[in-house]
Amino acid sequence: MLIFVKNSSMRFLFPALVIVIIVTIIGCRPEDLQTPRGTTPIGSSSGIVQKPEDCWGMLFMDDKLYVSSVEGLFWTSDLGQNWKKVSGGGLPTGGTTYVQAQRGVFFVGMESGGLYISLDSGQTWQQSLDVSYKTNIGYAPSLLLFKGDTVFLSARTKDNLTNMIMRSSERGAPNSWVQYAAEIGTVVFHGFINIGNTIYAFSQDGQIFSSTTESGYNDWKYLNNIPGIRENYFPLLWGNVVVMPTGQGVYFSSDNCQSWKAENIGLPGKAYCVSVVANKSTLFVSTGTADGAFTGIYWRKNNSTEWKVVNANIPIGSRTGDNAHYVLTMLATDTHLFIGTHGFGVKILELSKILP
Secondary structure, X not given: OOOOOOOOOHHHHHHHHHHHHHHHHHHOXXXXXXXXXXXXXXXXXXXXXXXXXOEEEEEEEOOEEEEEEOOEEEEEOOOOOOOEEOOEOOEOOOOXXXXXXXXXXXXXXXOOOOEEEEOOXXXXXXXXXXXXXXXXXXXXXXXXXXXXXXXXXXXXXXXXXXXXXXXXXXXXXXOXXXXXXXXXXXXXXXXXXXXXXXXXXXXXXXXXXXXXXXXXXXXXXXXXXXXXXXXXXXXXXXXXXXXXXXXXXXXEEOOOOOOOEEOOOOXXXXXXXXXXXXXXXXXXXXXXXXXXXXXXXXEEEOOOOOOEEEOOOOOOOOOOOOOOOEEEEEEXXXXXXXXXXXXXXXXXXXXXXXXX
């Protein structure tokens, strides 16, 4: 391990090294020293030393930020100053594609296949879904939906040949999942929204399906497509409005997905939007180009019709090459905006400093 001491006077170098080595040996466990590569602590302006991997999903719970990445599942309780890796307790090693928690159940999807659950805040884990299945990469929490004790999940076979909706009537308990809605075909589902007695499922190719309590959520019917949209991503229910990021900007529906209206004032032309998140009063969206290059993060209040840019200190980027970087996922609380990227790790912004 290389240790750099930011001090121009060499007479402080040796004592500092001795102290760091002693503390490392006697006071830290190996997992305490692991961090998502490329993560920059809040307030830091240092450059990225190591090329970071994808940050696929985020969860904020009990004052901790959890990040799923190709290097595993990490958490921080001090806004990124220190990170710990979740390991042991039955959770396999390897990349994690999804992290979410609802109704006392902690869900983690593994890159190698399978879904694992914890009922004790991550201390111990059980395999919930067989490794022959994979959760779709969880850039947003909408890949999983609770309706009472019933869980709906967007999944696919490990060979990526078949996509499906899966359902557990026992909060994701092992051996409780059933594959259904086969009549929908092989579309990739990017998430669910629950409004009243109806669940809406959104596919990658822009199709919207619905199912109701009357059918026991077994009869899924095609509802519509957002006009002119061939790609949509991860839906968000913001108050009574369904917000949909698409390959052609952001669309709103205020009538239970029956009709859609483009809401793109202030966004770049032909904005390719993947992630949209919100707190009680503010909506955030990440934008890019059709090939995935990052172009910006924008915000708007619930009483506004115009988007404004956020200074996230992430340069305009490209999708490919050694310097590729782009936003994969975001999460908003009342005080902070968390940004999961490829190329810049996790960025944490204090809302009082970036919003008027």
